[in-house]
Amino acid sequence: MPADRMPPTPEAADLLALTRDIARGELADRAAEDEAAEKFPRDVFALLGETGFLGLPYPERFGGGDQPFEVYLQVLEELSSAWMTVGVGLSVHTMACYPLAAFGTEEQRERWLPELISGRLLGGYALSEAHAGSDAAALSTRATREEDAYLVNGTKTWITHGGVADFYTLMARTSDDGARGISCLLVDGTTSGLAAAPPERKMGLTGSPTTELRFVDARVPTDRLIGAEGDGLKIALSALDSGRLGIAACAVGLAQAALDLAVEYAKQRTQFGKPIIEFQGLEFLLADMATAVHTARTAYLDGARRRDAGRSFGFQASVAKLAATDAAMKVTTDAVQVLGGAGYTRDFPAERFMREAKVLQIFEGTNQIQRMLIGRHLAKS
Template sequence: MPVDRLLPTSEAEDLLALATEMAREELKPRAAADEEAERFPRDLFTLMGKSGLLGLPYPEKWDGGGQPYEVYLQVLEEIAAAWMSVGVGLSVHTMSCYALAEYGTEEQRDRRLPAMLGGELLGAYALSEGHAGSDAAALSTRARRDGDNYVVNGTKAWITHAGVADFYTTLVRTSGDGSHGISCLLVDSSTPGLSAAPRERKMGLTGSPTAQMLFEDAQVPVDRLIGEEGSGLKIALSSLSSGRLGIAACAVGLAQAALDEAVQYAKGRSQFGRPIIEFQGMEFLLADMAATVESARATYLDAARRRDRGMDFQRQSSIAKLIATDGAMKVTTDAVQVLGGAGYTRDFPVERYLREAKVPQIFEGTNQIQRMVIARALKNA
């Protein structure tokens, strides 16, 4: 079902139309087979880059799209509705570029951002560790200064695009000064001493590789430091505030896809002499699903518009991530119920949608962490 959107410019309308066409023609036809085979569609990220969709919220000066965040997120939603792994990958890549775009020097941005935003390079975001997921300040991957290099040792966990990314925006410990001892490095995939562990065996998003990244005396040039030493946690938390909106948009796209599939099935499936969509129990279930999707969309758009206007949006970002991802879990579960036994089979995509809906409640900060962020903001208001 086409979504009736309110976009700020005709250029934004054209971008969304391009994304919708690409989602329909290039992504959706491949999604089920590639997920089943656990194939990563790197070619689609290159295509999105060449089409101008890989750097939408960043300045045109560095080959970005120069678009407001509310436009980028609606494009992202369309991509995720067609193929969640690609939507999440686009969100992760966008977040991986954030540190350089916002905190890098002019020389660093001039040298590296155009390739990152234009589709030549694919990014990954390396913050989490096995013992430091929600507690990011507890990370222990160590970077020791040695002349013109940092020597990095440690293991990063749950890294989207592990082993296929071209660069890793990596948070490391450069001193023992607690949360003030964390720094941000932009690490090339070709760095000696950097390797990916075997892929995790996941419930969903199987087309997107997730694995540990291993740093064993990895030599990272000092000029790959983003911002000042000790400013890494600030950079990481700022990145996550924007990244959570990306995950919210992906979750809404996934929920919209599940709703569309449920409505189509309910119109075509007849019982007791009439389509099941005409039964009140089914009408109410579908109405609640639609209300959940549209409410979540309104929530992420409100947060994005605050961001675009330079207003504080951290609390709203956490609310959007919480509402959208919890909503996607409910809507995909209900979509399986609408299809009944058919929904439990792989003959229909709602089975995959349900499996894919779980992890957005976990990454970019679990929804329990989002509740803590929201409550802290209320207490400090």
């Protein structure tokens, strides 16, 4: 465990030790092969469900782990250091459960939350559209109320777990009242009229299916409305704050894996009669990589601790997401450089780390959006 990552309790230390055992024993050795085969590791999520990982930050009375968000994020980091598809998948699932947990009625939570976080089901989060990515208020997928159900029509894009998720948290337009016309629905993955397109052909995270979701008169019961009609954008943005901390933790895990690989290679590779880690030019590069990882980890832990304390953390979430994902892109690129020609081959995971890092700067709000949000916070302060 990195020296700067200190579990807050003995229970948390045990949980992270278990996570490390799973990451090293079950994930790391098969990641490259499954990613190359574009194989979704559903069995891994079943394993995580059996061990309680799919409900870590949610209340114990609903079957969750009742863990602080700080601990949950460290679990994400550990899993991501072994296999990004798994870390990102857990982050997306947790975000898909959040609207029900935070905005659902007590009756809705008692009815559905235990099933969602028990480990048997996997979730997806359906917000983005082709013309409503960064501008979420512009979404056009429509949910028209007819007696005891909504008929949903439209297309969602860039949906992680599209076609394999058991449920989706969907943001759809229920009126033409701009940002106040969006509502949140909990949609069963087997709903008639809901279909997933073939997975996108991506440069990285190829083990994680990303698809369009197409709704054609998909019938969603009205009791699956989360919050009031018109609360959808507020719910979506709240979920994204927590999701950004999740992606920051995933990014730090990936960057740590790249740093560890680079250091180990630099210790073993010799040139001019000594290990290349002893050359100052490389030593400084590795030091900068380590500093970036440490700084990014500090940022996401700061946001998590504020969240756990019930304080505002949106600014910190944007800072953490920006810092951690930019750091992951830089550190993975530098890891390829440390390995030289070997880093450019698939014999080592450095090139996969670099490809996987890029998307982290894009989803849960691009890093340009994060800079905009940070700037707006500064203007208001």
